[in-house]
Amino acid sequence: METAAEDGTKARSGDSRVVTMREVAKKAGVSIKTVSNVVNDYEYVSDATREKVTKAIDELGYIVNVSARNLRRGQTGVIALIIPDLQLPYFAQLSSLVITEAKKLGLQVIVEPTLYSRDGEIAALHDGRHAMLDGAIFSPLELGQEDVAQLEVDYPLVLIGERIFTDKVDHIATENVEGAKRATGYLVQTGCRRVAVLGVHPGEKVGSAGLRFQGYKEALEENGIDFDERLVVPAGMWHRSDGVSAMNELLDSGVKPDGVVALNDMLASGAMHAIQMHGLSVPEDISVIGFDNSDDSQYLSPALTTIAPGLEAVARLSVKVLKNRIDGVAPFDSTDPVFRKVSSTLIVRDSTRRVIGR
Amino acid sequence: METAAEDGTKARSGDSRVVTMREVAKKAGVSIKTVSNVVNDYEYVSDATREKVTKAIDELGYIVNVSARNLRRGQTGVIALIIPDLQLPYFAQLSSLVITEAKKLGLQVIVEPTLYSRDGEIAALHDGRHAMLDGAIFSPLELGQEDVAQLEVDYPLVLIGERIFTDKVDHIATENVEGAKRATGYLVQTGCRRVAVLGVHPGEKVGSAGLRFQGYKEALEENGIDFDERLVVPAGMWHRSDGVSAMNELLDSGVKPDGVVALNDMLASGAMHAIQMHGLSVPEDISVIGFDNSDDSQYLSPALTTIAPGLEAVARLSVKVLKNRIDGVAPFDSTDPVFRKVSSTLIVRDSTRRVIGR
DNA sequence: TTGTATGCGTTATCAT
DNA sequence: ATGATAACGCATACAA
Numbered sequence: 001m002e003t004a005a006e007d008g009t010k011a012r013s014g015d016s017r018v019v020t021m022r023e024v025a026k027k028a029g030v031s032i033k034t035v036s037n038v039v040n041d042y043e044y045v046s047d048a049t050r051e052k053v054t055k056a057i058d059e060l061g062y063i064v065n066v067s068a069r070n071l072r073r074g075q076t077g078v079i080a081l082i083i084p085d086l087q088l089p090y091f092a093q094l095s096s097l098v099i100t101e102a103k104k105l106g107l108q109v110i111v112e113p114t115l116y117s118r119d120g121e122i123a124a125l126h127d128g129r130h131a132m133l134d135g136a137i138f139s140p141l142e143l144g145q146e147d148v149a150q151l152e153v154d155y156p157l158v159l160i161g162e163r164i165f166t167d168k169v170d171h172i173a174t175e176n177v178e179g180a181k182r183a184t185g186y187l188v189q190t191g192c193r194r195v196a197v198l199g200v201h202p203g204e205k206v207g208s209a210g211l212r213f214q215g216y217k218e219a220l221e222e223n224g225i226d227f228d229e230r231l232v233v234p235a236g237m238w239h240r241s242d243g244v245s246a247m248n249e250l251l252d253s254g255v256k257p258d259g260v261v262a263l264n265d266m267l268a269s270g271a272m273h274a275i276q277m278h279g280l281s282v283p284e285d286i287s288v289i290g291f292d293n294s295d296d297s298q299y300l301s302p303a304l305t306t307i308a309p310g311l312e313a314v315a316r317l318s319v320k321v322l323k324n325r326i327d328g329v330a331p332f333d334s335t336d337p338v339f340r341k342v343s344s345t346l347i348v349r350d351s352t353r354r355v356i357g358r
Numbered sequence: 359m360e361t362a363a364e365d366g367t368k369a370r371s372g373d374s375r376v377v378t379m380r381e382v383a384k385k386a387g388v389s390i391k392t393v394s395n396v397v398n399d400y401e402y403v404s405d406a407t408r409e410k411v412t413k414a415i416d417e418l419g420y421i422v423n424v425s426a427r428n429l430r431r432g433q434t435g436v437i438a439l440i441i442p443d444l445q446l447p448y449f450a451q452l453s454s455l456v457i458t459e460a461k462k463l464g465l466q467v468i469v470e471p472t473l474y475s476r477d478g479e480i481a482a483l484h485d486g487r488h489a490m491l492d493g494a495i496f497s498p499l500e501l502g503q504e505d506v507a508q509l510e511v512d513y514p515l516v517l518i519g520e521r522i523f524t525d526k527v528d529h530i531a532t533e534n535v536e537g538a539k540r541a542t543g544y545l546v547q548t549g550c551r552r553v554a555v556l557g558v559h560p561g562e563k564v565g566s567a568g569l570r571f572q573g574y575k576e577a578l579e580e581n582g583i584d585f586d587e588r589l590v591v592p593a594g595m596w597h598r599s600d601g602v603s604a605m606n607e608l609l610d611s612g613v614k615p616d617g618v619v620a621l622n623d624m625l626a627s628g629a630m631h632a633i634q635m636h637g638l639s640v641p642e643d644i645s646v647i648g649f650d651n652s653d654d655s656q657y658l659s660p661a662l663t664t665i666a667p668g669l670e671a672v673a674r675l676s677v678k679v680l681k682n683r684i685d686g687v688a689p690f691d692s693t694d695p696v697f698r699k700v701s702s703t704l705i706v707r708d709s710t711r712r713v714i715g716r
Numbered sequence: 717t718t719g720t721a722t723g724c725g726t727t728a729t730c731a732t
Numbered sequence: 733a734t735g736a737t738a739a740c741g742c743a744t745a746c747a748a
Contacts, residue, residue, distance in 0.1 A: 068725035070425035092450035132424040241657040299599040426741035
């Protein structure tokens with residue numbers, strides 16, 4: 001790459017400062033193919049030759065021309081990451097991790113926010129731009145059961161996240177039911193008996209709200225605690241202000257919970273605020289647990305106990321599977337789609353009471 | 359792009375489903391050059407020819423092979439966005455906007471987080487990978503006055519953000535002094551007379567803390583209010599918990615402020631929490647104003663009045679300047695570096711009292 | 717206004 | 733183990 005031209009014409013036309021394989025070959029006294037072999041870590045190159053070539057490469061400051069390589073290979077080394085919104089902490093964190101993992105495998109990432117639109121998701125999947133991408137990682141939000149056909153694309157695609165509506169595509173899933181179950185179970189362990197849940201989407205089943213709510217119910221059942229409808233508070237959005245409203249509603253209704261499972265950290269943050277505004281304290285009067293382990297959950301007052309969904313593993317696995325599909329190599333070169341569920345972890349901080357008897 | 363091969367060998371070798379310009383040319387009964395002309399919106403193509411070609415392109419589903427074009431042009435159509443941390447809301451938002459703007463100009467963006475390391479910033483600037491990028495937008499954090507030489511790179515580079523330590527490089531700056539001045543001035547307009555400031559970095563001048571603190575002082579002076587050292591609270595980090603500590607410190611020290619300028623929204627969020635924990639109310643007892651207009655500032659309780667730094671404009675301008683530098687075209691094809699300051703806006707919400715007399 | 721021919725830098729096929 | 737050479741698909745001199 002060179003400096004922008006200063007005369008208003010095309011840059012980098014004349015000055016051929018770019019070092020090519022040919023020049024390296026000449027300097028090292030070998031053929032261009034040998035240089036290529038060294039650059040691509042071809043096995044059968046004598047140590048002596050390899051050394052000579054490496055030296056020439058260093059001295060000339062040669063770097064491969066990715067465009068030429070891509071043209072020749074029919075690949076680009078670039079993958080797309082299709083997500084609802086880069087500004088949501090959850091996805092910002094995910095993107096950050098995917099970028100890191102991809103870099104390790106020599107892949108670059110184009111982040112493509114669909115901004116909560118079904119059309120945006122479909123466009124991102126079918127856009128002609130995919131002709132220049134090697135594959136994609138897709139976190140669906142709006143696409144539903146009826147859109148399964150949209151996922152049949154002619155390039156390697158890996159699904160990530162909660163929704164499960166097909167077994168035809170590679171999928172790295174997060175642990176929603178189990179995570180919520182763990183959260184709820186932990187509150188019970190600490191002595192909570194009247195555990196409320198915040199952020200439920202009534203009627204929904206396959207989304208994160210539905211799955212997490214299911215985990216909550218399963219935990220109660222396993223612990224022999226009766227389900228109480230009055231402790232269930234819906235919230236369409238999961239922003240902090242929704243947590244405030246939901247918690248206020250609950251407290252003002254007269255039901256007195258001793259624990260709260262918020263379906264994400266923002267709701268938890270809002271809930272703690274509302275509790276404190278009611279003159280109650282967290283965790284002495286009411287324990288609060290969140291979900292996502294968002295970056296600032298540790299900076300809340302008190303620091304939030306929460307469930308970490310294992311985004312690192314999601315990023316690592318999804319990139320690896322995709323890369324294997326692109327290269328057509330093991331271990332993911334079977335025709336069977338990969339399905340993998342990443343386990344969640346409980347992060348204990350100060351918004352929950354200590355476990356009894358410790 | 360095609361599906362991953364399923365036999366463990368290289369994908370897309372044999373099946374030549376890829377449509378080339380040659381095929382389009384044949385189908386349209388014109389030369390390959392003419393197709394190229396149409397694809398690249400060359401001016402002098404007769405309408406009839408253009409129509410024929412466009413039709414053939416549609417029917418064949420042709421899309422240009424970007425690798426080939428890049429190889430030929432010596433460009434890649436990809437720029438880097440070098441930022442400290444994608445997980446910080448401010449940078450997540452910025453990235454999102456830059457990606458959007460770049461897309462409009464046909465550019466793709468590789469986001470490169472440097473993770474608060476000076477070495478990371480230097481590496482990002484000088485990495486050999488830049489050979490395959492057309493240019494970069496860089497938001498420095500750790501690099502300082504003594505590193506100016508690091509910015510002399512051989513590719514188009516646009517600086518963004520607060521720190522100003524060279525006039526040799528294109529720079530789109532944000533309005534720190536003016537923004538903080540506006541924030542402080544607004545509190546005074548609403549009747550505040552004892553305005554505290556949270557998050558100051560003592561001794562620092564060129565960073566955002568220094569500049570924003572300067573704005574605070576200038577506003578007091580212009581409004582004829584005495585500067586009171588006891589109302590200045592330092593905070594090394596700008597997380598929510600730092601806001602809590604800083605505000606607690608202030609309130610416990612006995613000084614009674616009637617307004618608080620927090621140097622960012624996180625600090626403001628923490629400050630409101632501390633105020634409310636002290637049994638005081640926002641804005642009745644104390645007004646609070648933040649800085650950054652972060653995505654969730656509107657969801658705090660009460661919704662936060664804050665300063666929006668105009669990130670949209672930063673994104674738009676920086677991408678535009680960079681694109682012009684890459685192409686070597688007007689209006690940014692002069693040899694003089696561009697310097698542009700983006701103005702900030704006051705966003706009035708509920709954490710500040712109403713302006714008197716309204 | 718359009719066509720012909722050449723080369724961008726690499727990798728892959730065949731030799732040797 | 734290494735070399736010669738033909739593509740890959742496109743953009744551009746230059747010619748017509």
